[in-house]
Amino acid sequence: MKRYERHADSIAELIHSGALRPGERLPSVREASRARGISPSTVFQAYYLLEAQGLIHARPRSGYYVTARMPPAAGLRSGEPNPSQPRNSSTEVAVSELVFDVLGSARERSLVPLGSAFPGLELFPLKRLARCLSSGMRRLDPWDIVQSLSLGDARLRQQIALRYGLHGVAVHADEVIVTNGAMEALNLCLEAVTRPGDVVAVESPTFYAALQALERRNLQALEIATHPRDGIDLAALAHALERHPVRACWLMPSFQNPLGSLMPENRKRELVALLARHQVPLIEDDVYGELHFAPRRPPPAKAFDAEGLVMHCSSFTKCLAPGYRVGWVAAGRFAIAVERLKLMTTLATATPSQQAVSEYLAQGGYERHLRQLRSSLARQQDRALAAIARHFPAGTRVSRPEGGYFVWVELPAGTNALALHRKALEHGISLAPGQIFSADQRFAHCVRINYGHPAHSGFDEALRVVGELATRLTPDA
Amino acid sequence: MKRYERHADSIAELIHSGALRPGERLPSVREASRARGISPSTVFQAYYLLEAQGLIHARPRSGYYVTARMPPAAGLRSGEPNPSQPRNSSTEVAVSELVFDVLGSARERSLVPLGSAFPGLELFPLKRLARCLSSGMRRLDPWDIVQSLSLGDARLRQQIALRYGLHGVAVHADEVIVTNGAMEALNLCLEAVTRPGDVVAVESPTFYAALQALERRNLQALEIATHPRDGIDLAALAHALERHPVRACWLMPSFQNPLGSLMPENRKRELVALLARHQVPLIEDDVYGELHFAPRRPPPAKAFDAEGLVMHCSSFTKCLAPGYRVGWVAAGRFAIAVERLKLMTTLATATPSQQAVSEYLAQGGYERHLRQLRSSLARQQDRALAAIARHFPAGTRVSRPEGGYFVWVELPAGTNALALHRKALEHGISLAPGQIFSADQRFAHCVRINYGHPAHSGFDEALRVVGELATRLTPDA
Known part of the structure; x- marks a missing residue:
């Protein structure tokens, strides 16, 4: 383990233990360098690493701050989705029509693109x-x-x-x-x-x-x-x-x-x-x-x-x-x-x-861009998971990926994601219903949610609306 | 027929009849406009048309000149290639290996690209x-x-x-x-x-x-x-x-x-x-x-x-x-x-x-570019046909397309174009042998020649070399 990794680890521990709390400012590079007796570039590398991990974030002309990030399982009422259990036989595929139908309906600029396959272009x-x-x-x-x-x-x-x-x-x-x-x-x-x-x-x-x-x-x-x-x-x-x-x-x-x-x-x-x-x-x-x-x-x-x-x-x-x-x-x-x-x-x-x-x-500069992109997506995932935890019906399960910009949401059994998708469209929100992710449409109660649009002003509100719609569509509700 | 087309036609006739001869300068736009009582823009349009037809060409700051162009059948000892006579049955295709082999061998920068599928980039x-x-x-x-x-x-x-x-x-x-x-x-x-x-x-x-x-x-x-x-x-x-x-x-x-x-x-x-x-x-x-x-x-x-x-x-x-x-x-x-x-x-x-x-x-300016491109290719075709007429073996037939940048050359029966292609490669010249243009490789005595590289200094010499190689490969020679 290199020196900057060791320094990053020690800070990460402080964050995970709660000694450093969300919103707190980290020591400046100069302060840390002097206090620890390590070079400023080592401190910088450590901060970059922590930023990529989504643990801290930079504010321009102000410094680095601890990011409000939940521990892996927090906020999810029922934990992660169940492992899938497909049938043990191969099958012909005839899903294309449905896919085109769903994707075609979700291409409007005015929609909040929770169903999109792409992250926000501003990234x-x-x-x-x-x-x-x-x-x-x-x-x-x-x-x-x-x-x-x-x-x-x-x-x-x-x-x-x-x-x-x-x-x-x-x-x-x-x-x-x-x-x-x-x-x-x-x-x-x-x-x-x-x-x-x-x-x-x-x-x-x-x-x-x-x-x-x-x-x-x-x-x-x-x-x-x-x-x-x-x-x-x-x-x-x-x-x-x-x-x-x-x-x-x-x-x-x-x-x-x-x-x-x-x-x-x-x-x-x-x-x-x-x-x-x-x-x-x-x-x-x-x-x-x-x-x-x-x-x-x-x-x-x-x-x-x-x-x-x-x-x-x-x-x-x-x-x-x-x-x-x-x-x-x-x-x-x-x-x-x-x-x-x-x-x-x-x-x-x-x-x-x-x-x-x-x-x-x-x-040059690709790594730097990637660090910012990853950090932005990690923060945004927290935002999405928090909103899902708050607004989605009881029994909802959701994955917590360590990368990318999708979460997979398993709604209570019996909820029809395609119906939810259509309802959401009426409210100006796109979704990717589970039906398009299997040859036998077995994930009818699941949706894929894209959280990669941090600049979209309607993002949190859209998750609230989808949560409410899902609650209404849940059979037991 | 519009006025400029009539004017262009009358000049074309003078050229075809021999009254205006290759290399002769056309009247300037002002002279022609005055002499004929038509507007300068009509004269311009007529000259553009004639240029696109390959009958005249512009020299910067000098004017328009009659292009040295052969009448359709001139220079070809045996006229155009024969119509094809394929068999009357459908057939499976297995030509891909040969095509990749031929194209792969012809991709060297140093080659004179008579076998290329592309015109010269300088165009x-x-x-x-x-x-x-x-x-x-x-x-x-x-x-x-x-x-x-x-x-x-x-x-x-x-x-x-x-x-x-x-x-x-x-x-x-x-x-x-x-x-x-x-x-x-x-x-x-x-x-x-x-x-x-x-x-x-x-x-x-x-x-x-x-x-x-x-x-x-x-x-x-x-x-x-x-x-x-x-x-x-x-x-x-x-x-x-x-x-x-x-x-x-x-x-x-x-x-x-x-x-x-x-x-x-x-x-x-x-x-x-x-x-x-x-x-x-x-x-x-x-x-x-x-x-x-x-x-x-x-x-x-x-x-x-x-x-x-x-x-x-x-x-x-x-x-x-x-x-x-x-x-x-x-x-x-x-x-x-x-x-x-x-x-x-x-x-x-x-x-x-x-x-x-x-x-x-x-x-804007696409039409203007196209006119220059066409005129350049037309002149270049003449150059190629003249060289083929001069250097290729007796009995050679060649197409004289009214566009594009390929001619199809039918060599005397029994000549093997694939052998010619390989010989030509040894001399730094690529060719497209007839074998790659049919599922049953019936055009074994034909080659496609790309004349769309006007700036290539080795163009004329390459045609001479290919002609000589073909003559040596001709069975009756």
Whole structure:
């Protein structure tokens, strides 16, 4: 443990023990440096770390303050949602119509976007990105436009490989293919390793876009029991791999959408080993991996992949550059197959977008932006959980993810989330009802709530309204 | 006929009759205006038209000069290539490996890119586009990033609809979906109207990416006889529609790749009527439609579509913005299906690219750029045809397209274009051998030559070398 980590830990302990209380101001960097006999930069690093953990926050020209944050289980009347119990058979998927219906109705600007899939745009350095776009395009050799066909811009791929290295994952730039967002990466991976009719194992509940992708390719979904905190149940997965001809897994081991679950490191390692024994490829959707509230980025499953079976997909859409459509995949042994499919799908990823992101990364400051983003999301999660605890009906259970910007809310049994979604729309609020997160619509009493819009003035009020509507829809009420 | 068109015609006649000879200077605008009693702007318009036709060209600060251009059939020892005679059965496609092999080998910067699919980057206003990119992003409301999901930027879609109107095609902005280049549009259309195993009618020879798309989706290709000047043989297509369960057509009615053929207007009308009788959708690939050498843009088949059966796909890649990946489709009755597939494939098209193109179109000057581009390509085609006539073996036939930047060269029977391609690579020249343009590799003695690189210093010498290599490979030589 480094010196700044030790210093951060000692402060964290003071906060958790209640010795330092919410709203209290921390010593200034100079004071702390003098009092502890450590360098100002060590204090700074410690404060940054605590900020990323969501324990403290900076006020401009004033200093650092302890954030009002609840301990993990506080405020939830009935604790976290139950682990899912999907049936043990694969099933055809026909959820797309419902998904389009729900998403289509939720796209109005005037709505409070609790059902949105995106965090608030005010969280991103869009102005600086636009400047990077300009300077990146100015220094571009036009030949690079042709040269970077399909695989993507060489500098950007190098930068992505470097970031893997930073997090202890060995990925060579040659393995990285830049895509039109993670969505394209995931679809290409799925196409590279399956044929129509194949069985694909997914979490339960599942990100609806994964279900749509299966439906589109006529694949069978095999939903695996998943814990709202720890992610997919490895025993259940092992059992499924014995009994079903599973051709691939499509999973989100870090901050799963919609649960927010995070597989601990050792379980990710087990997952990769289990799949390697069965020689089943893993399509790893890791678009939220950078949005961790704990000090360190959770390693992706890819970190434990010795056989090239893990296709790690991510993007800059949720951490840096919404609308730029810059994603990528490190596709392991399937890299050439994916590259060829990419050539046939969209040929290449837009040059200006790649230049903007690459220039931004080259100029530095990405880590700083990420720290602010994480800290903002962590505070905002507290706000959401507090409002849910206050306003939602008795018996409501809710996940408390350690990253991302979704919570998964399990309403009392018998509540119809689709009905709640429609009622909420009438009140100018969107929701993501549980029905769209499963091939058999088993999560009919659950909703996914997006808390990633801190600047939205109607946020708290919207949670109050949804809580009231839910209370009225609860069968026992 | 308008006054400027009459004036242009009279000059064109003087040129064709030899009264005005290559290299001669035309009267200045002022002289012509005075002598003919017409306004200077009429003279200007006439000169622009003649420039677009490739008959005259401007020299800065000097005036307009007659271009050295051959009459249609001159210089070709044996005339145009023969109409194709594909077999009358549909076939599985397995050409992708060969295509990747050929394209992969041709991507070196040092090569003279006769085999390239792209025109020279020096032909495009890349600097101005980069400026439009900057100003477009400055004035962007971030909300538009979310709002324009899937369908694309509203202003850009409006501008595309307006350009349809300009060319006499009624397309509403609501029907337009912006895609990651035409490639994505074409693939989405194919997916929207076919199921694995279906039969799709294509031209013969066929653009290799169409063959790859069929192969990828396990579709059967039914290659239809195609004339190197007039395009697909409608009698043959009618016959095929009677005998085969054709589910869709994928055609390039204007400046077909690789032939360069252009279906006359009345034949396009017949095509649409024929397909309507059979209720077969047409996927119309029209990426070269703007690159016409004749005064007017040839109407797309979409212009005659009363039933919404034509899915018109195009892009700005080949006319304005290579690397920006902005294409679109006007998908008629399939618009909603295509939009949904787009949402599931790449979600959206990159915002910066859309803003750049939209801003460029709003600022004006696109028509002027297109005129210069067309004129440059027309002159360059003459250069290529002259070199082919001079250096290629006796019995060589070559198409003389009225637009685009490819000629299709039919070498003497028995010449192996793949062998020629490999020999040419050794000499630092890429080629597109005929084998990649058919599911049964029947065009083994043909090559597609890209003449769209006017600034390439090695262009003429490369054609000389290829001619010599071809002569050596010709069986009778």
